[in-house]
Amino acid sequence: MSALLRAAWLDITESLRARWFGFYALVFGGIVVVLFVFGLTESRILGFTGLSRLLVTYIQLCVAILPIFILITTVRSVAGDREAGIFEYMLSLPVPLSAWYWGKMVGRFSVVFLPVFLAMAGAAAWSSFQEIGVPWDLFAVYTALLVALAWSFLGFGMLISALARSSDVAQTGAFLLWLVLLLFLDLILLGVMVRDRMPLELVVSLALVNPLQSFRTAAILLFDPQMVVLGPAAYVILDSLGAKGYLAFALAWPVCLGTLAAWTGYRVFRKGDLP
Template identity: 85%
Template structure:
């Protein structure tokens, strides 16, 4: 446990000194500031006012920004250390591979999630100070969804990083994964449904296996409980799972997916780097 904590602390310290962390924090902090500047807390859409409206917009922006940031910053983790010759130094120290790998993952999760959460917390604090009102239930659910999404893509990033032999290959793989998952949100699945005449239930199941889609659909559910924008797919989701059941699925499934991907990456890491 001591080695695990030291590995996590080391990764956090290195990340905080890196230039990408400053830019990453500036992006999410800047988004919140811009949303306040544009007066979204004073607008009303479908009954959402105050901080609720700002959180809805912020969570939609996170769908596009957070995954690619997490992937690009994580895939250089193992692959970059391999290129830099860190493994030879690490194996000379009393630090187990499991402690180093999982400590690095937990440390990286802390770093990538902290700016996202602090931006939301800052918005909530300002709303309380301005007496706008904070929907703490919605804030809590959105925080859980962001944790789930970040952990999912962190697991993908660790898997790609462990499998790739260079940082360039790892970054290319991360970008391709993000692009494929982004395309599977709507475009490809719509083509499959039209051309292959697949049952709607099968198409919905394939779509929701995509963590981006499950996150986006859960955000829509919180914004529109009837999910009108999804059309017939909404009936399949609500009839089979219900609102509470689907929110539970959207929280748990990406966590399981990310953990499974990270464990697969750990197996590749052990097999590839131990003599």
């Protein structure tokens, strides 16, 4: 455990010194500032006002921005160390491979999630100072959803990084994965299945396997309990799982998927030719 924590702290300190982290933190902090400047806390949509309105917009932006940031920055971890020749130095030290791999993942999760959470926490603190209503229950659920989404794509990133032999290949694989998941968002490609008269339950199930879709649908559910924008798919989700059941699924499934991907990457990492 001590070796894992040291590996995690090493990854955190390296990331904090990197230029991409400053840009990454500026993006999410800037989003919140821009939303405040445009007065979204004073607008109303579907009965949501105050910080609730800002959180609704912020969470939708995170769907598009957060996954690609996590993938691109994570895939360079293992592949980049392999290219830089760090493995030879690492293998000469009394550090288990498991501690190095999982420590790097824990450290990277801390780095990618911290700016996202601090931006939300800063918005909540400013709203409290301005005596704007803060929906703490909604804040907690959104935070949990962001944790699940970040962990999922972090696992994908570690798997791609372990499989790729170079940083360029890893970045290309990360971009292709993000593009495929984005294309399946809102059942775009699954429209072919609907046209071929496949069962609606099967179509919806295939769509929700996509962590982006499950996250976005859960975000919609929080401000639109009937999920009117999803059409008939909403009836399948609500009749099968219910609102609370689907929220539990949207939190658990990405975490399980990310953990499985990371574990697969670890097995590949152990059996591969490290140097």
